Amino acid sequence: MEDKKEEIIKCLEKAAELLKGPGSSHTEAAVAPPNFRYSHLPVNLNHRNQQSVRNLFRPYSNGGRNVISWSHKFLCLWSKDSDTVPSKEEKKLLFEAGLGEKKITFVKNNTPEDFTKKLEENYPKMKGCGGYELLRTATSSRIELELIRPGSNGYTSEYLSNSYLGQATCFIRPIQIDLDISPVGEEHIGRKERCLECGEDVPLLHLRNHLLKCKGTKENDADHDDSDDNSLPTIQKRKVPKRSHLLSTNRPICEYACASESQGCIDAEKISV
Secondary structure, eight states: OHHHHHHHHHHHHHHHHHHHOGGGGHHHHHHSOTTOOOSSHHHHHHHHHHHHHHHHTOOOOOOSSOOOEEEEEEEEOSOTTOOBOOOHHHHHHHHHTTOSOEEEEEETTOOHHHHHHHHHHHOGGGTTSSOEEEEEEOTTOSSBEEEOOOBTTBSOHHHHHTSTTTTSOEEEEESSSOOOOSOOOGGGTOOEEEOTTTOOEEEHHHHHHHHHHHHHHHHHHHHHHHHHOOSSOOOOOOOOOOHHHHSOTTSOHHHHHHHHHHHHHHHHHHHHO
């Protein structure tokens, strides 16, 4: 960095000397040796310093010509015999398996090998499927798929951009074998979250099921601990009958007194008889 600064300072000083004009050349003539040809010195210095100044203050390059790209929506079918648009349930399975709809950007004018490599980067399960075909919905149907015939060089981004594909989704179908439709591994699921019950880091996709198991295990452990602890006796509360159970609220107290007095009179009569 320091060397670059020194070089810039020297070039600026030389440029300043050149701007002063021929008046500053007498100092060089005083120290110059005899038989030195001065005629070429200003010209060479002027050209060399101007080139140095241009190199130092050159505008940033745009990296050559602009790269033309082409983007489109793709969806990878799992069965080699698929000939219809997947249903909502099938699209869900394809999405979970990493074969769902994606918008892919290609560089135009690329080779068929680069086009295939780009597809395999977005759909890794395509590798080793033994070739593929591209399809789109038929013009007379929204469900049936029809084959997009490859060009003379095969499938390329330039060929597809100029074809009748338009804005329709491009479906990728394997030729020789069916693709694996199992869900992607946990390394592709996403970030993890810590369980507040046990402190374990669990993927968000499995966190709810983990909580059910984690809480169930803790409850079973608590019940087991309670059943083993028999050192303290169990205290049961004695039930106290309510006043409403002893006295009927529908009969006044005087009735009980009258009833008891009448009952005593009846008993006395029986004894006298």
